[in-house]
Structures are given as C-alpha cells and as structure tokens.
Amino acid sequence: MLQSIIDRRLAGKNKSIGNRERFLRRYKDQVREAVKRAIDGRGIRDIERGEDIHIPKRDISEPVFGHGQGGVREVVHPGNKDYVRGDRIERPKGGQGGGSGSGQASDSGEGEDDFVFTLSKEEFMQVFFEDLALPHLIRTQLAEVPEWKSQRAGYSSDGTPNNLHVVRSMRGAIGRRIAIGAGSRRELREMQDRLAELKTACKPGDAAAERAIKALEAEIEQLRARLERIPYLDPIDLRYRSRIRVPVPTSKAVMFCLMDVSGSMDEGRKELSKRFFILLYLFLTRHYEKIELVFIRHHTQAQEVTEDEFFHARETGGTVVSSALVLMEEIIRARYSPSEWNIYGAQASDGDNWHHDSGRCRELLNDKILPLCRYYAYVQVAEEEQNLWEEYTQLLEVNRHFAMRKATSADQIYPVFRELFKKEGAKAA
16 A cells, blocks of 8 residues: 655744755865955954855856767768868867857856855854864863762662661651551451450350450451561662762853053054954853953053953053063962963064063063963064064973964964964864
8 A cells, every 4th residue: 555644844944954054064165265255354343243155156066967979970060161071179269158258248148146155153153163173172171071069869769878868768667667557557456455355255164255266366466467577677668868960160261362552563463463362252252151351451561451441442652561471470360260260361462572571571471371371372463573572482392382473464363363273183274
C-alpha cells in the first residue's frame, strides 16, 4: 500500500538559516575579504553593525554538464569566405558580456550584476573574529570554566555512609513501624481484652471455655510474632544528606587601555589608537560575560578617565609614559585581584618619551605589570623607532605574553590586531 505524508507545518521565521550557513561556508574567502574591506572604511563607532557584501557573479556560478552531439561530423558554413577545410576557428574576442566590448554604450547585449548578500550584525562579527583567539588560551580557558561549589539540597534515599543523617533515618523508621503495625497492635489489644474477659467468665471444668482461651492465646502469640518481625531499621528508612554542585562564574576580565595624549600625538595617531582599543573591546566581550574597562590617559601625568573623556578630551602636554604604568599597577592592587580577574593591558603611543623614563617603563612592565597580566599588547602608531620601542623590544625575549606591533595607517590596524590575537598555528591575515 502506498502512503503519502504531507507536511503542513508552518515554516518558522528562521527557515532559511540553514541555507545562510551553507552559503557562508561555501563562499568563506569572499565573505572574509568583504568584511576586511568594510572594516578598513568604518569609523570606530560603526564597527559592530552588519554589512552588504558584493560577490562577483563568476565566483558563485555552479558547474554544469553539457551533452555534445557526439560522433564525427562535417559542418558546412554557408557563405563562408574566410576558411577552408582544416582551419581552426578562433574564439570570439571580448569579455563575457554581450556588449560591443569597446567600452562605449551599446543598444544590444545583456549582463548580470554582482550578487549582493546582507550579513547580519552577529554574522559580521562571527566572520570578523572567527580565526582569532586569546593568547595563552590554556590559562584563559581554565579561568573561563566555572568553579563549582557544593550546596545542600535536602535528603535522598541513597548516598555514602559518611552522609547518613541518623536522626532523619530513625524518624523515618519509627514512622514506618507505626504505620505498618498500627492495625495489628489495635487487634492485639482487642484480643487481649477478650482473653481477659474469657478468663474471668471461665468456670472450672468448662472445657469449651478452656479451648477458646487456648485458641485465642495462640492467635495472640502469632500476632505478637508478626509484630516482632517488623524490622527496626529498614534500608528504605535510610536518609542521606543530598548535596548538589552549582556553578560559580569566574570569567571576569578587565582591560586597561593606556593612551598617550602628549603633544606629539596628533589627531591621526589618536584615531589609530582608538580603533585598536575598540577592536580589543569587541573581541573580549565575545569571550567573557563580564568585562570591565579602565581608561587611562597620560602625558606628563596619568589619570583614570571615563570612556567619553578617553576618546574626546583635548588635554595634552609633555610625555612621561611611566606615570600610566604606575597608575595601572595601583588600580590592579586596589580593585582587581589577579586570582579573580583576567587582566589585559593595551598601550598605544607614538614611542616618543622622555629619554630617562623609557628604561623605567621597561622595568615597571617586567617587574610589576606583566606578572599580573594574561596578555599585554603595545601598539606604536608611528614608524620611527624611538627609545621606548628599543626598551620594550628587550621584553620580548623573556615574556611570551607581551607583544608589540606598529600601525601607521588606518588600513593597518585590522591586520596588526589579527597578528596580535591570531590562534596558535593559524596564519596571519
């Protein structure tokens, strides 16, 4: 018998999600390149929105099989004035379009535009960060796994002997014995009362009364034996303290953003610094449920500021980079215990510093800051290698969780960021 099944369920609002995922996997390279181009042209506050990407038609064409006419055929071209038997006919010149090919407007021929695909905000950020990872991921993964604590959750009928609750078990045993033997004890009392009445009324030589007394005494003994067989403590009475494990989230991160706002940092260099900090913030928010930011601006003096002041304040002055590192350590000691927080540092500067202060910066990083951090990145937004760059270079050999790069234009920020946070074994973009 032939059966037909008709699915009349309404399609959900995400009915095309499977097709979108297959499309993104198939054209991964084109989508990634489009995302990179979009990032290069965006402002720092528009990083996180979606994007319309254009994929050339030739990249999404599907292979097809065609059937030829087969066999050996001789073709006669009527009106042929150029070819004789055995000549090879060249392919027509020009592109794939049907136009004139001269670069001028034409009233004939057809073509197709590139395919346009809209990435949602979440898809855009997924492609953006798909092959990045926090440096030294083993340590960070251990911190991201929630800690577990044992919590009481009543009582259970099974468990280990050391969790046995004696009082609760005895209370259950007494209740069970009372419930099971209540009817038998009531019957026993009634039989004992009847036996006492029979013995009082029984006269010497009354054989029938004596037989009734013996029979009743036998029933009483049987009933007593039945009551005694009720176990004093049964396995069903045992109660154990029940404890469950509940997660305690510990994935907390704090990111310190240190930006040089001295006189040598013009608006262009500050803009590069801001772009890097925005990327770092977006990246960490995808790895941690709770993240805090500490913004520190410095010239000759360092100051903790709000986000708005960090990006828009106009204050400037000379350059003493060590003031920012000193302030960062003080804040860590006061508010962020390294045993509870994943600490990250990001510093952006043009490298210009008071000559005698650069050596102190290296010592502060090596002795005070880096032992407390998971990762510390230094980005120089100038090409010249000044004394601060030279001092920091000495830290690379002894600190695996310290990295430094240069970025001198907006289109270099994204590649530099990917180099700093690429997965182990992955190639830099």
